[in-house]
Amino acid sequence: MTNMKGGELIAEYLVQQKVPYVFGICGHGNVGMLDALHQVRDQVKLVSPRHEQCAGHMADAYFRVKHQPVATLTSTGPGSANMVMPLATALSDSSAFLAITANVPTSQANRAPFQELYAHNQSDFAQVLRPVVKRSFQPSRVDMLPLALRQAFDTMVTGRPGPVNLDIPYNVFQEEAEVQVPPPSHRHGGHRPGASESDLAEATRLLAKARRPVLFIGHGATLANASEELTALQQQLGIPVITSPNGMGCVPADDPLTLGFIGRNGAYPANQAGRYADLVVCIGTRFDDRSSSTWQPGYSWNFPECALIHVDIDPAELGRNYPPTLGIIADAKVFAGQLLHAVQAGDQVRRGNFAAWREQVGAWRAEWEAFVRPNFEAITTPLRPEYVVGALQSVLPQDVILALDSGVHHNWFMQFWQPQRAQSMLNSWGYSSMGFGVCGVLGAQLAAPERPCVAVVGDGGFMMAPYVVATAVEYELPCVWVVWNNFAWGAIRDLQYGLFDGREIGTGFYKGTQGPGGERYNPDFAAWARACGADGITVTRSEDLRGAVELAVRNRRPCVIDVHVDSEVRPPSTGTWQLPPIPYKEPVFGQPRRG
Incomplete structure (x- = not known):
């Protein structure tokens, strides 16, 4: 046990966790923590962008590339409030970072000091962040920090990753107590559950029965570093792979069976394969509205006519939008490896089973290429x-x-x-x-x-x-x-032209008051x-x-x-997307599967 300031303890734990960066903005509420970071500046570098939102997005992107969490630091009040949007972004995409926010001193709680939220509870800022983080911890004494720090790092990376908030009264940064730096978190990369033997056997049986199967992979596959297993599975089976945007790159993009994104602005072969599949093996993604043509049958997917194996590390995502034929709580990398081994060990699932399916997919690719490729060389x-x-x-x-x-x-x-x-x-x-x-x-x-x-x-x-x-x-x-x-706000302007007969307002950038048709600015x-x-x-x-x-x-x-860039050229829709109750549009290229 050592007599340490709260800020010193936090800084030492960041060093122990090998956190190389803190992205943050100074404020009166975190100067005590800044002083602690000054002591470890050779091991943890403070990078100070010009806005707190930027700090959050930087930490989010760092994790997506490195798969290791870093920290952000913001002061009381507006500075920390600016973190709401990047935290929501990270939570929505299963990205992790530690958001350290400062709060008012404990001795002033519920007295309405500068920048306290107190209408419903004293020092209530943690409740602002509650919907946009995986967990919020609010240690109010130095001796509460060791447990909070260890739990915060464990929570960020266990199971489905997500951001965590550590909300600290700013007196705690400078107060002292007899404490010990907690042991490091060892959870990152661990805790990888796999499918049970019975679930794996059922998945193999469904795959053997299928004649038009597809793999649909997303960010869960990326975060699990499942590229090697998924690529081997794609090559072993010879079946098409559809990806969410955050799943792109997990399998070779130049493989003719890698079809890309699905949905309104997806690739035509991906939507066709989704419409006509008789089995979808979904690994680490969740069928949101944009990757499912707003769940309209026959536009991107055709459940329940099509069987569905849904694999995700987060049980809450299983069956959220489509009830699975078989739901499996498992890590994407582990499951892909298990399924590959089961296919290789048995003789039920053979690459030859899907030869006709590959031929059909190839024909769709050729149609799409003939339609889009000429514009890639247009000189304009x-x-x-x-x-x-x-x-x-x-x-x-x-x-x-x-x-x-x-x-x-x-x-x-x-x-x-x-x-x-x-x-x-x-x-x-x-x-x-x-x-x-x-x-x-x-x-x-x-x-x-x-x-x-x-x-x-x-x-x-x-x-x-x-x-x-x-x-x-x-x-x-x-x-x-x-x-x-x-x-222009081009995406929204396109909606006005597509859904509101071109009644453009508030979406173009024009000089003066003349609006659409005037001089662009x-x-x-x-x-x-x-x-x-x-x-x-x-x-x-x-x-x-x-x-x-x-x-x-x-x-x-x-x-x-x-x-x-020419604002009058719009992406060719190959699926659809609905903004209820506005009727959805038919695809520009391709037709939904009816019946």
């Missing part, structure tokens, strides 16, 4: 969206980490991007938070300093957090932002970058894009590439 001003995706695919290195923000550009990348590695395409999928890609690329770069990190972001999203360029310059992070500049993003000390390039012609991207990556400096 402004640039066609397909050209932008294709150009980046051709010039960015295979080890690139692509951080995507929310917006219409994300729809194009979900439909056509082919990531070469697992967790190299970062998406805010569950919560679709604008700013995630803009800020998250900084955390990705810190997690993988040797790899090129490129954010593709909308003009609207970039303007929500343009300070990131200054942070990149300050910390010498060679991030590249490709701004998809279509002078955006700042000069390249000039903004140069004002921050970064490189800035404006691209208005197709011929200039590849060279600009190659130069930015080669220079290894922060860079903003302002790309003017």
Whole structure:
């Protein structure tokens, strides 16, 4: 037992857990903790972006790349309130970080001091975060910290990962007590449950009975590092694989049986395979509305005509939207390995069983390619969206980490991007938070300093957090932002044109009051970058894009590439998506399976 300040104990535990970074913003409530971090600054580096939201997204992206949690630090009141959105983003996508928030001193609780929430309970900020974290701990004395710290780290990474809040009255950072640094958490990478023998036998039986099976994999597969097992299973069985955005890269993108994303803006072969499958083996994903055509039968999936094996480490996700034929609580990596071994050990499931199915999938791929490929080489001003995706695919290195923000550009990348590695395409999928890609690329770069990190972001999203360029310059992070500049909140403008007969209001960026049809307006993003000390390039012609991207990556400096993209070209829908009670639209390419 050692006499330690609360802040010192927290800092020492971060060192023990090998947490390399704390992303945070200073405030009067956390100066005591900052002083403790000063003592360990050679082992834990404080990175201070210009907004708390950015700190949260950076920590989220760091975990997605590295699969190791880091911490954030915010002060009382507004600073910590700015963490709500990134915490919701991380929780929705099963990403983990420790959000340390400061609260008012215990001696002042329930007296309405500066920045206390007290209407329902004293020091009540933890209740603000309750819906957006896996667990919130509120130690009010130094001797409560050891247990809270150990439990916080265990909770973050046990089972389905998620963010955890440690809400600490700021007197606790400076008060002292006889305490011991708790033992380190050993849970990360452990606790991997597998399927029972009976469940595995039933899964094998269903697979042997099927003639048109598909694998549907998501973020659970990525977080479990299941790429090797899933790739071997895909090759052993010779069956198509459909992915959620956060599952992309888990199996080889260039395999003809890797069909990509499914849903309204998914690839046509993926939707066709989902519609006509007689068995879906779903591993680590949850059939949300966007990856299921809002659960409309025959548009992406055809349950219950089609059998479903649903595997997830979180029992709450089993049967949430589609009752499974067989539900299995298991780790994605363990289950994929078990199923591969069972298939190899027996003679019930043979690759030859699915030859006709592979041929049909190949025909759908050929149809889709013939429809979309010509636009990938179109030379236009402004640039066609397909050209932008294709150009980046051709010039960015295979080890690139692509951080995507929310917006219409994300729809194009979900439909056509082919990531070469697992967790190299970062998406805010569950919560679709604008700013995630803009800020998250900084955390990705810190997690993988040797790899090129490129954010593709909308003009609207970039303007929500343009300070990131200054942070990149300050910390010498060679991030590249490709701004998809279509002078609009493009995804929502597209909805107005698709669902409201083009009655555009509030979605385009226009100078003055004339609105749609008037002069479009955006700042000069390249000039903004140069004002921050970064490189800035404006691209208005197709011929200039590849060279600009190659130069930015080669220079290894922060860079903003302002790309003017044609806002009148919309992603071809191959499924559907409904905003009830508005009637849903039929696909632009392909037809649902009726009956």
